[in-house]
Amino acid sequence: MARRRKLTNPLGLAVLAMLMGGPMHPYQIARLLKHRGKDDSIKIRYGSLYTVVQNLERQGFVEAEGTVRAGHRPERTVYRLTDDGRRELEDRIRELISEPVKEYPIFTSALSLVAVIHPDELAGLLAERLQVLEIEIAATTGVVDHAVAHRLPRLFLLETEHGLAMKRAEAEWVRGLMRELADGTFPDLKFWRAWHETGEFPGELADTDWAQADQAVLIQREAYHAPPPGRTDRPGEAEQPGQAEREVDETD
Amino acid sequence: MARRRKLTNPLGLAVLAMLMGGPMHPYQIARLLKHRGKDDSIKIRYGSLYTVVQNLERQGFVEAEGTVRAGHRPERTVYRLTDDGRRELEDRIRELISEPVKEYPIFTSALSLVAVIHPDELAGLLAERLQVLEIEIAATTGVVDHAVAHRLPRLFLLETEHGLAMKRAEAEWVRGLMRELADGTFPDLKFWRAWHETGEFPGELADTDWAQADQAVLIQREAYHAPPPGRTDRPGEAEQPGQAEREVDETD
DNA sequence: CTCCGTATACTCGTAACCGAATATACGTGA
DNA sequence: TCACGTATATTCGGTTACGAGTATACGGAG
Numbered sequence: 001m002a003r004r005r006k007l008t009n010p011l012g013l014a015v016l017a018m019l020m021g022g023p024m025h026p027y028q029i030a031r032l033l034k035h036r037g038k039d040d041s042i043k044i045r046y047g048s049l050y051t052v053v054q055n056l057e058r059q060g061f062v063e064a065e066g067t068v069r070a071g072h073r074p075e076r077t078v079y080r081l082t083d084d085g086r087r088e089l090e091d092r093i094r095e096l097i098s099e100p101v102k103e104y105p106i107f108t109s110a111l112s113l114v115a116v117i118h119p120d121e122l123a124g125l126l127a128e129r130l131q132v133l134e135i136e137i138a139a140t141t142g143v144v145d146h147a148v149a150h151r152l153p154r155l156f157l158l159e160t161e162h163g164l165a166m167k168r169a170e171a172e173w174v175r176g177l178m179r180e181l182a183d184g185t186f187p188d189l190k191f192w193r194a195w196h197e198t199g200e201f202p203g204e205l206a207d208t209d210w211a212q213a214d215q216a217v218l219i220q221r222e223a224y225h226a227p228p229p230g231r232t233d234r235p236g237e238a239e240q241p242g243q244a245e246r247e248v249d250e251t252d
Numbered sequence: 253m254a255r256r257r258k259l260t261n262p263l264g265l266a267v268l269a270m271l272m273g274g275p276m277h278p279y280q281i282a283r284l285l286k287h288r289g290k291d292d293s294i295k296i297r298y299g300s301l302y303t304v305v306q307n308l309e310r311q312g313f314v315e316a317e318g319t320v321r322a323g324h325r326p327e328r329t330v331y332r333l334t335d336d337g338r339r340e341l342e343d344r345i346r347e348l349i350s351e352p353v354k355e356y357p358i359f360t361s362a363l364s365l366v367a368v369i370h371p372d373e374l375a376g377l378l379a380e381r382l383q384v385l386e387i388e389i390a391a392t393t394g395v396v397d398h399a400v401a402h403r404l405p406r407l408f409l410l411e412t413e414h415g416l417a418m419k420r421a422e423a424e425w426v427r428g429l430m431r432e433l434a435d436g437t438f439p440d441l442k443f444w445r446a447w448h449e450t451g452e453f454p455g456e457l458a459d460t461d462w463a464q465a466d467q468a469v470l471i472q473r474e475a476y477h478a479p480p481p482g483r484t485d486r487p488g489e490a491e492q493p494g495q496a497e498r499e500v501d502e503t504d
Numbered sequence: 505c506t507c508c509g510t511a512t513a514c515t516c517g518t519a520a521c522c523g524a525a526t527a528t529a530c531g532t533g534a
Numbered sequence: 535t536c537a538c539g540t541a542t543a544t545t546c547g548g549t550t551a552c553g554a555g556t557a558t559a560c561g562g563a564g
Contacts, residue, residue, distance in 0.1 A: 009550090010361035017365045021470075027513050028470075035469040041364040043356045047552035050514065055550090073558050074514045093369055096362035098380040100388070104295045105355060109262035110348035112293040112411035113269045117345055128350040136352065151460050153440040159363035162425055169421030173414055188405040208403050217287040218273075218280075261520090279543050299522030302544065307520090325528045326544050 007061065007088050008096070010042045012052045016061060016089040019081035023065055026053050027076065037143075041159045053079060061085030107170075118196045119189055123181045126174050133171045140164045259313065259340050260348070262294045264304045268313060268341040271333035275317055278305050279328065289395075293411045305331060313337030359422075370448045371441055375433045378426050385423045392416045 007013065018029045026049050033044055056062045062079045069075035114122060140160060147157055154161070180186035191202045205211055259265065270281045278301050285296055308314045314331045321327035366374060392412060399409055406413070432438035443454045457463055 008358070010356065010358060013361070013365055017368060020368070024470075025513085031512090032466075032469055035466070038364050041356060041360045043551095045552055046514075047516090047554085048550080051550075051552090070512095071558065073512070074556090076513065089365075090368055093362055093365055094373070094377055096358055097366065097369070097374065098377040100381060100384055101358045103357060104262065104293060105357075106260070106262060106348055106353045108293045108411045108415055109265070110345055111414055112290050113265055113341075113345055114349065114410060115407055116269060116272070116342055117349070121346070122349065125346055125350040129352060132352055150462055151457075152462050153443065153457070154438065155367055155440060155444055158366060158429070159360045162363055162422075163360055165421055165425040166418065169417055170414075173417040177410070186406065188407060191405065192407055205403075205405070210402055210404050214284075214287070217284055218276075277543085283542090295521095297522055298544080299524085299546090300520075303520070303522095322542095323528065325542070326526090328543065 005059075007056075007059065007092055009052060009055075011044060011048060012056055012061075013089060013092055014038060014042045014044075015049075015053060015056060016081060016085050019062060019079065020086065020089075023078045023080040025068075025076040025078045026050055029053075036156075037160075041163070056085065061088050115192070115195075119181060119186075119192045123178055126178050126181075130171060130174050130178070133167055133174065137164065137167050137171065140167065257311070259308075259311065259344055261304060261307075263296060263300060264308055264313075265341055265344055266290060266294045266296075267301075267305060267308060268333060268337050271314060271331065272338065272341075275330045275332040277320075277328040277330045278302055281305075288408075289412075293415070308337065313340050367444070367447075371433060371438075371444045375430055378430050378433075382423060382426050382430070385419055385426065389416065389419050389423065392419065 007016075014033055015026075015029055018024065018032050021032075024032070027046075030044055030046065030049055033039060033042065038044070053062065057064060057079065061082060062085050063082055064077050065080045067075050067077050117125070140163065144157060144160055144164065147160075148154075177186070181189070191205065194200075194202060201211075259268075266285055267278075267281055270276065270284050273284075276284070279298075282296055282298065282301055285291060285294065290296070305314065309316060309331065313334060314337050315334055316329050317332045319327050319329050369377070392415065396409060396412055396416065399412075400406075429438075433441070443457065446452075446454060453463075
């Protein structure tokens, strides 16, 4: 048997779950997943599906039970779940439920680089985002209401409810930040504006310990470095918005 | 110039942002990012860094300004940000702030397949998750407090505050679900338990319209199919936990 | 009856990611 | 002074993801 590694691929796990209802060929698995609305929480791409299914077979989590063909269409392989596959599925779901996994949402990444945007412009961008979020929240609420009306058990709606809770939390956070930007209670707004408008990092912040620690990282062992970065003939280019960040260490 | 595509790679955007402070070589960019704690919101891997930097160069967002060497160490290329790169960075950050991007968090995926777990066991797994979440929340709160004490501007903490808000929301949601599982107010608990304990899908749900729509998806044009999946010699194997999901269509 | 859009079903070539390896240099402890 | 662990700095080979292409078949409209 091929060397087996832990399966954490969501599409792979979904394939195993669908096969618990009986053998199927890959395209049919995808069709069932989409029909059940699982494509909202699991990325389903045909390009990946066949590779994922082959990997599951190689790892012994599924096995081919035959190939059928209708006319001259591409033939299709029907797969069944193995006992190992069922165990792996259950073990992985347990693990994914009980242990948070470190992820890097793209909005969080963008927020960490948001200093490159003028604060007044940021307010407008957040307003746009909030509009879209509110539409998504309304749409998802509609989905939940419709499901309830059709007696779909909440067991099959947990991921939708969770997603809804997270969207609501993000909308709330965005509203709070917008409020602070609008009424001027967001601290250091003057410095942020000035930084964009003059292109120079404010002097009164340059002597804080984190700003100096920042500089220290830039200036490493001199014997090994090119001239210090940022030292160009253009005044003010150094310490542009987008850098001079905090040096606070965080636990991962 | 190479054909340019929109840059949405977070590491690429982070590289551009760091270069706003002046030219640097790749390893130094990574060091500065880590020093500023950006590795908490942006995945930084040396294996990807050099490829990403080369792609940025090919796309004209950065340009090499020279190669230096100290002793017999590997030589290193110093890169500078171009005007195109600065524009691309600002444009992409605007877009990522204003338009939510569809993502597939692994916990949401796991929730969509959670029917394979017995509800009593699920309660315990959620309790474990909640414990870890509360530790992470405490740790992140400590990071924020420490940063504030060191006069780090909140501008440089937005992604941490946002992350904190999202963790709190998830913890709240997990507590709510645990409460419903514990006090029995979660609907259909009996059916979920019975499904696991007998291995048979409850008869009273089998005639709901979504359950029948589910069956319809499984039974497609008969001329093209192998015998219906799940029809095996083992009684009860069809309709195992993990399938028989909702057929409610959601907007993407 | 014919044609065309869509459904069914699968695959390939390319791009991206990254773990682990490589090589030199420095600093600290014995 | 020497040795070793760690820092600095980059690269390679393997794996995964997937957009777009391929081919056959069906159903509806004209």
